[in-house]
Amino acid sequence: MAAEADSPRAPFGRRACEVADSRESGGYRIFTLIDAEGPAPAAGQFYMLAAAPDWAGEGGRPYLPRAISYARVTENPKGGVRLDFLIDEVGPGTSRLARMKQGDECFVAGPFGNRFSLPRQLNEGAAGAILVGGGIGIAPMAVLRRELVNRGIPSRSLLGFRDQAHSGGVDELFGCEETRLAFEDGSYGHKGFVTDLLLQLLEGDDSGSAAIYSCGPPAMLEAVRRICADRGLPVELALESPMACGYGACFGCAVPKAEGGYMRLCVDGPVVRGDQIATAMAGEPAVG
Amino acid sequence: MAEGTADTSDLSTDLCGIELAGPVLNGSGTFDAIAARRVFGDEVVSGFPFDCYVSKTITMNPRPGNAPYRLWETPSGMINSIGLPGPGLDGFLERDLVQLAEFDVPLIVSVMADRVEDFEILVNRVAEREEVAGIELNVSCPNVHSGLIVGEQPSETEALMKALRPLTAKPLIVKLTPNVANPHEVAMAAESGGADSVSMINTVKAAAIDPVSTRTWLGAGAGGLSGPAVRPIALAQVRSVASAVSVPVIGMGGITDAESALEFILAGARVIAVGTENFRDPRAGALVSEGLPAALARRGFASLAEAQSVTLD
Numbered sequence: 001m002a003a004e005a006d007s008p009r010a011p012f013g014r015r016a017c018e019v020a021d022s023r024e025s026g027g028y029r030i031f032t033l034i035d036a037e038g039p040a041p042a043a044g045q046f047y048m049l050a051a052a053p054d055w056a057g058e059g060g061r062p063y064l065p066r067a068i069s070y071a072r073v074t075e076n077p078k079g080g081v082r083l084d085f086l087i088d089e090v091g092p093g094t095s096r097l098a099r100m101k102q103g104d105e106c107f108v109a110g111p112f113g114n115r116f117s118l119p120r121q122l123n124e125g126a127a128g129a130i131l132v133g134g135g136i137g138i139a140p141m142a143v144l145r146r147e148l149v150n151r152g153i154p155s156r157s158l159l160g161f162r163d164q165a166h167s168g169g170v171d172e173l174f175g176c177e178e179t180r181l182a183f184e185d186g187s188y189g190h191k192g193f194v195t196d197l198l199l200q201l202l203e204g205d206d207s208g209s210a211a212i213y214s215c216g217p218p219a220m221l222e223a224v225r226r227i228c229a230d231r232g233l234p235v236e237l238a239l240e241s242p243m244a245c246g247y248g249a250c251f252g253c254a255v256p257k258a259e260g261g262y263m264r265l266c267v268d269g270p271v272v273r274g275d276q277i278a279t280a281m282a283g284e285p286a287v288g
Numbered sequence: 289m290a291e292g293t294a295d296t297s298d299l300s301t302d303l304c305g306i307e308l309a310g311p312v313l314n315g316s317g318t319f320d321a322i323a324a325r326r327v328f329g330d331e332v333v334s335g336f337p338f339d340c341y342v343s344k345t346i347t348m349n350p351r352p353g354n355a356p357y358r359l360w361e362t363p364s365g366m367i368n369s370i371g372l373p374g375p376g377l378d379g380f381l382e383r384d385l386v387q388l389a390e391f392d393v394p395l396i397v398s399v400m401a402d403r404v405e406d407f408e409i410l411v412n413r414v415a416e417r418e419e420v421a422g423i424e425l426n427v428s429c430p431n432v433h434s435g436l437i438v439g440e441q442p443s444e445t446e447a448l449m450k451a452l453r454p455l456t457a458k459p460l461i462v463k464l465t466p467n468v469a470n471p472h473e474v475a476m477a478a479e480s481g482g483a484d485s486v487s488m489i490n491t492v493k494a495a496a497i498d499p500v501s502t503r504t505w506l507g508a509g510a511g512g513l514s515g516p517a518v519r520p521i522a523l524a525q526v527r528s529v530a531s532a533v534s535v536p537v538i539g540m541g542g543i544t545d546a547e548s549a550l551e552f553i554l555a556g557a558r559v560i561a562v563g564t565e566n567f568r569d570p571r572a573g574a575l576v577s578e579g580l581p582a583a584l585a586r587r588g589f590a591s592l593a594e595a596q597s598v599t600l601d
Contacts, residue, residue, distance in 0.1 A: 013571030060363025248323025252359035
């Protein structure tokens with residue numbers, strides 16, 4: 001499994017965190033939680049989130065907390081950390097989270113899961129990193145990019161979106177020169193898939209110098225996984241899966257392993273090497 | 289014993305001879321204590337959220353579990369189709385049991401098999417381990433010989449109990465399925481076969497249809513419903529069973545807090561188990577325990593024992 005030893009440990013139990021801010025970002029929303037008790041998370045980790053009021057309210061949904069990767073962490077002046085989350089409203093849970101206002105409370109458990117390896121850990125000869133993000137999957141890529149910048153490791157970011165209504169966070173979370181965009185509808189940047197950009201980049205690159213990281217929808221991740229497998233390139237993927245608990249209790253987040261059987265994505269991931277899994281397509285998060 | 293309880297802050301009780309510091313268990317398969325310790329650290333040991341730990345169901349051989357998808361959220365609940373992934377009997381005894389013994393609460397091991405011969409091996413080998421306080425029999429599985437789900441048939445349940453009863457003096461608990469018209473008949477058969485306790489309810493048979501692909505959503509085609517959505521069903525069945533048998537009932541089904549736990553005690557459960565709520569809050573069991581003294585006092589009970597002895601009209 002990807003590096004886990006230095007992943008920060010979650011406090012036992014869920015805690016109520018204050019919503020410091022919620023704002024539109026393109027077609028997405030970014031909200032900020034003040035986690036006064038939690039540790040600083042590591043790139044790749046995720047949280048289980050549930051708005052404190054009106055969760056399992058009218059209609060009984062959303063009921064389960066939602067597994068969401070954080071998009072940015074900063075120090076909170078009064079202790080703990082401030083966490084940004086990037087949200088696309090795709091179901092009752094994400095819609096409820098998107099409706100939270102400043103001053104509301106949100107139940108938080110985590111940070112859970114493992115972290116991304118550094119490029120040299122993933123690929124001994126790596127001179128830098130290529131980050132491939134799709135949709136809200138750009139969030140963990142933004143976290144990783146920031147960490148690489150802090151460590152002085154060069155990276156290039158390739159970000160793909162369906163259309164303008166399903167995009168956001170780029171300026172706020174990336175906003176750098178080394179970012180290339182693809183829109184499936186051609187409304188901006190490259191017209192097509194972000195994997196087109198990855199293929200272009202790999203053609204012009206010394207493939208041996210690339211450590212590749214990716215997060216996005218299952219079909220995109222599977223395409224990235226195959227591109228890398230075909231070229232013998234090491235890649236780490238941050239996967240998503242329907243998940244009830246986040247800490248190994250529910251056994252819901254099964255991802256098929258390359259050697260057969262299943263891993264629990266919450267405790268054995270969410271970051272996996274491309275060659276650890278049989279497919280990235282198993283975990284369409286249809287609970288929204 | 290509970291009769292000595294002087295106030296609502298003393299929650300100590302017993303379950304067929306197993307002394308418990310309180311009445312809160314976990315439902316089998318809803319809290320992986322080993323994984324939780326790996327995630328949260330030793331706080332899971334020092335602040336273990338249950339008074340008694342029930343393991344996930346152990347089978348003879350290792351099982352990978354069902355193909356994804358395994359979960360579906362429903363109004364006030366969820367459907368699961370996990371498929372009992374696990375290390376098998378040998379793996380459990382060699383690795384998991386040693387780690388589970390480090391949690392300072394009595395341990396009940398859940399076992400399942402599809403033939404009585406395998407049930408006998410499971411019970412024999414689990415019961416001989418001193419770390420184990422009791423065994424729960426998961427009977428929601430077809431008998432390969434008869435093709436019938438054991439827990440849906442009073443005769444099958446009684447026959448299984450009669451085969452297993454002579455094997456151990458440790459408490460044997462039968463986990464009852466709610467997917468029968470008259471659960472008290474199965475409970476009475478379990479008691480007649482020598483069961484020391486019954487636990488209920490297991491999940492309610494349920495299906496989910498994917499609105500996009502118009503196929504069934506779960507990998508196994510269907511699964512079991514749990515969470516507050518099933519609580520009224522569970523309460524009715526606990527009440528029916530508790531009035532029909534004299535062995536203690538472990539009540540569960542959508543318990544989220546001390547108030548809903550107390551509803552099960554009043555329905556006739558001696559102790560209760562928290563299941564799906566553990567997914568929403570890893571400390572859910574501890575919050576139930578912490579809330580119970582006040583919940584008992586609010587309803588005018590002087591002690592847990594008094595609430596346990598209530599007979600509803």
